[in-house]
Amino acid sequence: MTKKIYYDVNKCLACKSCEFACAIGHSSSKDLLSFIKNKEKTKPAVKVHFASNKNYPIACRSCIDHPCVSACIAAALSFDSKDGRVIYDKDRCVGCWMCVMVCPYGAIRPDQTAKIPIRCDFCEGEDEPRCVKACPTGAIFVEAEEEAKSR
């Protein structure tokens, strides 16, 4: 069963705790105060967007169409059908921004400092994505695709 991150947009208060947790969790110090002190540059992969009176804490949706993979000119992106996730090989990325342009959710963001996109890695190595853990209202959660569909 493939598990994905889902959002309940009715619950999102746009506190941006997910953004904090994502950026800090992917930084080298992993601590907010040191992050600020050391002027680290890590950016969050998840970003809270606002549209039609609702907040959308959006990161990669691992969508079945995954147009980003087809658009990638450097073969940096591939789709792991077993896990149902888009895999990103940073070393191959040339920063052409094609994936950024084709993403239907606007979930891939260009990192202007690093000159390559910022992509959700589902918090590899963690038991649960950090954004899920950080969300104070339960607006971000992990669920199997089948479960979500049936609900």
Next chain:
Amino acid sequence: MSEKHIDRSYDTASQKMIKRAIDENIKISWDRYDAMQPQCGFGELGICCRICNMGPCRIDPFGEGPQEGVCGATKDTIAARNLARMIASGAAAHSDHGRDVAHTLILAAKGEAHDYELKGTEKLMQVAKVYGIETEGKMVEKIGEELGEACLAEFGQQHGSLKFISLAPKKRQALWKKLGITPRGIDREIVEMMHRTHMGVDNDYKNIINHGIRTSLGDGWGGSMIATELSDILFGSPEPIRAKVNLGVLKEDEVNIVVHGHEPTLSDVVQEAAKDPQLIALAKKYGAKGINLAGMCCTANEILMRHGIPSAGDFLQQELAILTGSVELMMVDVQCIMPALSSVANCFHTKLITTSPKCKFPGVEHIEFREEKAMEIAKQIIRMGVENYKNRVKERVDIPGEIKDLIAGFTTENTFYNLGGTYRSSFRPLNEAIISGRLRGAAGVVGCCNPNVRHNWAHVSMVKELIKNDVLVVQTGCSAIACAKEGLLSPDSASKFAGKGLLEICEAVGIPPVLHVGSCVDNSRILLILSEIVKEGGLGEDISDLPGAGAAPEWMSEKAISIGFYFVASGVYTIFGTPHPVTGSENLTNYLTNDLENIVGGKFAFEADPIKAAHMMIEHIDKKRAALKLKPVMYTNGVSVGV
């Protein structure tokens, strides 16, 4: 499962009660703290602004999103305004406490509050002199009334300077005057602080903080000092007194009444009322052996140092005391009283009573305290506690056995009178000890407890490290209680923990290496002690010259921020454990931790590791010793290094 209760507190009595809370699924501060994680990063960095309705605004610390609020306020402005409002609130809390004491003094002097008398006449004369009140041929009551009115007038005073400012070293007064930060009136500076931080007023972070300093000085050298000095006049100046501390002071076979909060106006009467033979007889009728009164937080410190009433614990132990199942009644006045008390009390037979019109809880019985009927009301509340004894469930009583002896009740006036010996009431011996290098210096370790630090661990570790290095420590508030529970405030702790030089001093005069100087408003005593040391001579001309430092390693309240600021503004290097919520602004952080030293002689540092922080204080003390060209310290690591 890890040993949660051990991770949460250093104090074993607290661990037992935390364990009980976990076992019985009663949610207490640590659980709520865990549930609150992750806490809002914007708040922690001080870069969210809720001041006007164009907001709330937030500055993106990752540098991509907005870098200014809707009004254009930068992160510097936003963080400075937020911090300044914390100073205003802290100063307001301390000062309102002072106002209440002044009000009680007037009522007592006029004979309208019969249950109070002016016990500290020596202090009254002393303070009357500072206020320029003629004492010759006047009744004590008349002087008290005039002094009370003069103090009350300083709250609304609009220009000039507060009277207690005249007790600061001359050089310091001149500096404040030059910088334009001498407080003109206590309330005035707080109000102006609120005005300046209103939308679209003061946008220069340095200018905002400078007024914050002025506001805090109105607390330390104003409201808090009035609270301390007038309390001494009303209830008598404390004298060194033996007492006991920790949850073990609660008794299995007596009616346990806990007074929690801050002001002595209630607790001082309550301790008298608890001796009432009729109430004791009633307690016996219900099968108790007597009435056991214990304090909590700073109101505990007030009656601890004046009457030797035991302290059941510090800020984070308020819920834990109820968790012993042995508290019949907890009465509270103002400040640091957790709203959660009512729900924890509901898990036991404990009755919670609020007494101040300023502090009510939904669903909690309120018995309003009025000075005019102080004893009557105090007895009424105690009676409720006694009558609640029959509801105690014996099987649910579980009092941790931990109990420690301490000496409390040191003051500016008595400490070095005790120290003085043939010198009598003089700071000479202390100054000589520092000059000769027997003592490295002195430090104030004060402040709260906070679930974001292992309870008591930072206080105890820091103080042990300081006294090991021959630094005499003075303490107030919950920090004093934390270290008392570790036994650091008993005379025999010197031989266990103090460095050789400090041990010699302690043995010679019979004091602990850690001196309890009172509640959190009594930090004003530390200001006066510092001024007296300067006046005594040989250690520079200003507080900023002294080999001393301050710290609040487990701080949580806005009062702590105000205290920090008045110490820094008085010239003291002051370390906070977790940083002020300002680190989102590099400029402001720099201003507080670097630039301020060149302006007021003191500055802040933020260091969460208490041992590291202690060594930063020691380094600072050594720097000041070098600047004064003092002899090197006599002993390092217990080994003589001098002659």
